Amino acid sequence: MKSSSIFGVLIVAALAAIGFFYLRDMRGPEVSLSPGPGPVSGKAEMAVSLHDPGSGMKKLSIIALQGQRTITVLSREYPPKTYTARESFRLAETPSLKDGPFKLEVSSNDRALYHLGAGNRTVKAIDYTYQNKPPAVTALSIAHNIARGGVGLVIYTVNREVQKTGVVFADRFFPGYHQFGDVYACLFPFPYNLPTERFVPKILAVDRAGNERVTGIYFHLIPKAFPSDRIQLPDTYLDKVSAEFKDRFPQANTPLEIFLKANRDLRVHDLKQLEEVGKKTSPTFLWEGPFLRMPNSAPRGGYAQFRDYYYHGKLVDQETHLGIDLAALAHAKVPAANRGKIVYADDLGIYGQCVIIDHGLGLQTLYGHLSGIGVKVGEDVQKGQIIGTTGDTGLAGGDHLHFGVMVSGEQVNPIEWWDPSWINNNITSKLQDAKETAKAR
Structure with a gap:
């Protein structure tokens, strides 16, 4: 009886195990x-x-x-x-x-x-x-007169929702932004160092299905020459740079080596960071009217200025300056060039203490070498609002403001944005014409 009970228990256990593994x-x-x-x-x-x-x-x-x-x-x-x-x-x-x-x-x-x-x-x-047909793209703006180092604006329509659109040329892409209806707008530069034959801007539109359309636009290129300069590197300046950057380059043994590491390697790093900041932009313009220039200031360095650096009579480096240096009184107040949103307010390598304001569609202004920053990231600012004070932080050789203008991280000539006629002819009138065309359709 006892053996029978044990056998029965084993049978039940076996069936339960089979049921468990099966179920x-x-x-x-x-x-x-x-x-x-x-x-x-x-x-x-x-x-x-x-x-x-x-x-x-x-x-x-x-x-x-x-x-x-x-x-x-x-x-x-x-x-x-x-x-x-x-x-x-x-x-x-x-x-x-x-x-x-x-x-x-x-x-x-x-x-x-x-x-x-x-x-x-x-x-x-x-x-x-x-969906196998590519989207239809039509350029609404006709005249695109673009100077080397300058900016163009193209207004165009796309007949369906897109996952990517903007202007392409060479190996570059500059995003376009939806404005209203089926209308998009894209700011794009003519890079100062791009060979003319490689600058053939076209509108790219890729719809959600992955279909791609590339459409040409009418454009006229305006040649422009840029200045050059010969800069001497005194030991007093190199000592100043060494004190500011020695922690970043502990492997460098002399003030000159520290300067060269900053002027070359750190510059490359900073330019890549500007590209990332350029993505933090409003899809519509936030600014109005011409951009302000810092009052009572004199230029000390130009845009796309090619610089030879000499130490004790020997050429030690060559770089291109991509902004305009403006000098006034020491620790002069720096106004926001136009209305926008603060997207950067911190140290930025060769630019020292730096503020970047976004004005929409990838358009941003940079304020470098500041001695003090008076704004925070995320803050909305008005044209003329004081955002900091000039200084000599970073690779500055004296108290001044490094003023830069960027389009999606690409530094362009600030002078255009100080010119009311240029802004009206190349930017605001195109937007207004596009609105009127859209209403008439």
């Missing part, structure tokens, strides 16, 4: 499909990811449902112990699919444990719109 995998494979719902093009890569940690995948089927048609997109079978899989495909490989709405149905079966039962099945259906 523990009651869920089908995990399935995810990307991209998610919305427009897709035939050339866009789509991917399905599968995961089944229990019995593993057995097969996958993807079909497209469009109208009354069922179209096979992908079919796979997997060997035993396949617990994770990823498949990619393009809808262009399914030629019978037409432009318009359709549904992708993904179904996947796992393997039944111990070959008992049919296994578990997961079915996921996602709605898409098949």
Whole structure:
């Protein structure tokens, strides 16, 4: 009797164990499909990811449902112990699919444990719109007269929602920003150091489906020469720079080596940081009217000025100055050149204590070498509002303001933005014309 009871208990335990292992995998494979719902093009890569940690995948089927048609997109079978899989495909490989709405149905079966039962099945259906035609792009602005080192503004329309748009040339991209309706605006520079033959600006628009359109614009280039300068490096200046930057370059042994590391390596780092700050911008203009120049100031260095640096009569470095140096009284008050939002207020390498104001569409002004900063990041400022005081921080060779203008991180000639006629002819009138054209359509 005792043996019979023990045997019965063992039978029950065995059946319970079998039931546990059989019933523990009651869920089908995990399935995810990307991209998610919305427009897709035939050339866009789509991917399905599968995961089944229990019995593993057995097969996958993807079909497209469009109208009354069922179209096979992908079919796979997997060997035993396949617990994770990823498949990619393009809808262009399914030629019978037409432009318009359709549904992708993904179904996947796992393997039944111990070959008992049919296994578990997961079915996921996602709605898409098949869209293979590129977006239509039309330039509304006609005249684009752009000086070397200067800026152009193109106003254009795109007939559908985009994931990326702006102006492209050479290896550069400058983003455009939605204004109203189907109208976009893009500020783009003619870089001071780009060969003329490589500056062929075109409008790029990539819709949500991944379709791309590139459209040319009419433009006229205005040549411009820039000054050069010969700068002597006295020991007193190098000692000042060494004291400020020695912690950054502990491997440098002399004040001259510290200066050269700052003037070369740190300059490259700072320019990359300006590109990142340039992304923190309003999609619409925040400024009004011509930009202010610091009052009662005299220029001490020009934009795109090529500088030779000499130490004890020997040429030791060459760099290009990408702003305008303005000197007044020591610790003179520095006004905001125009209305905007503070996006940077801190030390910035060669620029020392620095403030950057965003004016929208990637347009920003830089105020470098400050002795004091009177604003904080995120603060809205008005034209003429005092944001700090001049100084000689960074690589400054005396108390002054380094004033710079940037478009999406690319430093451009500030003089244009001080000129009311240039601003009206090249910027504000284009925006006004675009608004009137949009109303008339």
